[in-house]
Amino acid sequence: xxxxxxxxxxxxxxxxxxxxxxxxxxxxxxxxxxxxxxxxxxxxxxxxxxxxxxxxxxxxxxxxxxxxxxxxxxxxxxxxxxxxxxxxxxxxxxxxxxxxxxxxxxxxxxxxxxxxxxxxxxxxxxxxxxxxxxxxxxxxxxxxxxxxxxxxxxxxxxxxxxxxxxxxxxxxxxxxxxxxxxxxxxxxxxxxxxxxxxxxxxxxxxxxxxxxxxxxxxxxxxxxxxxxxxxxxxxxxxxxxxxxxxxxxxxxxxxxxxxxxxxxxxxxxxxxxxx
Amino acid sequence: xxxxxxxxxxxxxxxxxxxxxxxxxxxxxxxxxxxxxxxxxxxxxxxxxxxxxxxxxxxxxxxxxxxxxxxxxxxxxxxxxxxxxxxxxxxxxxxxxxxxxxxxxxxxxxxxxxxxxxxxxxxxxxxxxxxxxxxxxxxxxxxxxxxxxxxxxxxxxxxxxxxxxxxxxxxxxxxxxxxxxxxxxxxxxxxxxxxxxxxxxxxx
Numbered sequence: 001x002x003x004x005x006x007x008x009x010x011x012x013x014x015x016x017x018x019x020x021x022x023x024x025x026x027x028x029x030x031x032x033x034x035x036x037x038x039x040x041x042x043x044x045x046x047x048x049x050x051x052x053x054x055x056x057x058x059x060x061x062x063x064x065x066x067x068x069x070x071x072x073x074x075x076x077x078x079x080x081x082x083x084x085x086x087x088x089x090x091x092x093x094x095x096x097x098x099x100x101x102x103x104x105x106x107x108x109x110x111x112x113x114x115x116x117x118x119x120x121x122x123x124x125x126x127x128x129x130x131x132x133x134x135x136x137x138x139x140x141x142x143x144x145x146x147x148x149x150x151x152x153x154x155x156x157x158x159x160x161x162x163x164x165x166x167x168x169x170x171x172x173x174x175x176x177x178x179x180x181x182x183x184x185x186x187x188x189x190x191x192x193x194x195x196x197x198x199x200x201x202x203x204x205x206x207x208x209x210x211x212x213x214x215x216x217x218x219x220x221x222x223x224x225x226x227x228x229x230x231x232x233x234x235x236x237x238x239x240x241x242x243x244x245x246x247x248x249x250x251x252x253x254x255x256x257x258x259x260x261x262x263x264x265x266x267x268x269x270x271x272x273x274x275x
Numbered sequence: 276x277x278x279x280x281x282x283x284x285x286x287x288x289x290x291x292x293x294x295x296x297x298x299x300x301x302x303x304x305x306x307x308x309x310x311x312x313x314x315x316x317x318x319x320x321x322x323x324x325x326x327x328x329x330x331x332x333x334x335x336x337x338x339x340x341x342x343x344x345x346x347x348x349x350x351x352x353x354x355x356x357x358x359x360x361x362x363x364x365x366x367x368x369x370x371x372x373x374x375x376x377x378x379x380x381x382x383x384x385x386x387x388x389x390x391x392x393x394x395x396x397x398x399x400x401x402x403x404x405x406x407x408x409x410x411x412x413x414x415x416x417x418x419x420x421x422x423x424x425x426x427x428x429x430x431x432x433x434x435x436x437x438x439x440x441x442x443x444x445x446x447x448x449x450x451x452x453x454x455x456x457x458x459x460x461x462x463x464x465x466x467x468x469x470x471x472x473x474x475x476x477x478x479x
Contacts, residue, residue, distance in 0.1 A: 018376065019376040020375060021376075026278055031277060032276070032278065033278065034277060034278060034379060034400055036399055060405065088401070091374075133375065134374075242429050243429075245440060245443055247435045247436070247439065249439055250442040250474060251474065251475035252474060253473040256471040257469070257470050257471075258471070259468050
């Protein structure tokens with residue numbers, strides 16, 4: 001009688017909970033969980049006359065430390081649909097990548113351009129399935145055959161369909177700008193000006209947002225991704241001379257050099273006798 | 276006590292002119308007791324791709340074994356080495372798979388593309404990738420490391436100067452952290468050669 005053994009099957013995708021028990025045991029013993037990288041963030045979206053304008057700041061934080069001064073928070077979903085992400089960085093990146101792949105497959109299957117509500121439904125069903133543990137708050141915007149659309153998606157899976165939306169820790173600062181200046185049928189320049197002003201309000205007033213302003217303007221003709229559209233926080237503390245360390249300054253215990261390219265040496269010699 | 280400060284670690288990777296350098300400290304401890312001064316945190320995936328792993332030592336070793344396995348499988352199937360960007364995406368996917376029960380390690384990936392341009396990237400413990408053009412840091416001394424690298428880093432350094440800058444940044448930072456240090460090891464990788472040097476640092 002052979003002892004039944006657990007057969008190791010390769011994972012088919014999705015989350016794996018192998019280490020959950022070990023981690024819970026460590027936490028019970030008093031160890032604190034390390035901080036996930038969050039995107040702090042001010043993200044906004046606005047519907048204007050010809051389409052949708054999305055905006056985001058570019059600071060990523062790990063606890064209280066800024067770990068990335070220029071990260072990208074406006075993610076690609078489809079040629080006509082983009083999504084800004086706030087919350088845990090790994091969650092926003094993976095959710096948007098996953099939905100972007102699913103949308104591409106859907107486009108191949110249906111032979112049509114993606115619609116914003118398709119992306120919306122895919123994202124909200126995924127987030128609701130995980131009951132808010134996948135901590136991604138998104139502003140989804142795009143232009144499809146039915147016109148321009150803008151949605152705000154919350155981590156538990158609820159959505160709002162709005163003419164202007166803000167999410168993230170800087171959302172209140174940005175919303176104050178929108179509430180006072182938004183009107184229907186804005187022109188492109190007015191829309192860009194209001195969105196940058198809203199992001200700048202978040203950058204300067206919210207500690208979790210900072211650095212530069214990214215914009216993405218989507219119309220039915222196409223999209224325009226303006227990375228670092230505004231840089232209101234240039235670095236001001238560079239030392240003009242910098243540090244100069246002489247070669248050999250650092251104390252070294254041992255050195256090993258490994259050649260990567262094979263050096264072929266040609267030696268002069270007599271021709272071999274041929275018989 | 277935090278899980279990542281159980282063993283202690285410090286890692287930096289920096290970009291130079293057609294080269295990169297990756298450095299780590301060498302201490303392995305259990306809370307405040309030092310167990311080893313020659314712990315390996317930087318692993319070679321192939322000649323032009325290195326990964327440094329900080330955090331809980333057991334997860335460092337497990338991640339290294341899993342990644343080495345995946346890369347060897349890739350080499351057998353594709354008959355070539357993985358490009359650095361691809362490898363970074365692989366690391367990110369493996370970490371995100373364990374989103375709700377993660378490995379307690381924060382990797383730094385450093386590699387040279389085929390055309391000689393350097394690539395560095397770090398991820399947090401659940402796989403959020405962060406690309407950088409200048410330097411990336413990881414470990415318990417990360418706050419000091421950020422400060423030291425911000426002030427000492429200069430773009431377009433050659434291999435020798437890059438070695439000096441990264442070593443000084445590492446040594447300065449681990450001196451301000453009790454649980455990392457006890458020496459250092461630096462690998463400087465150019466398209467032609469890999470120079471590995473062990474550093475003399477404070478052993479306290």
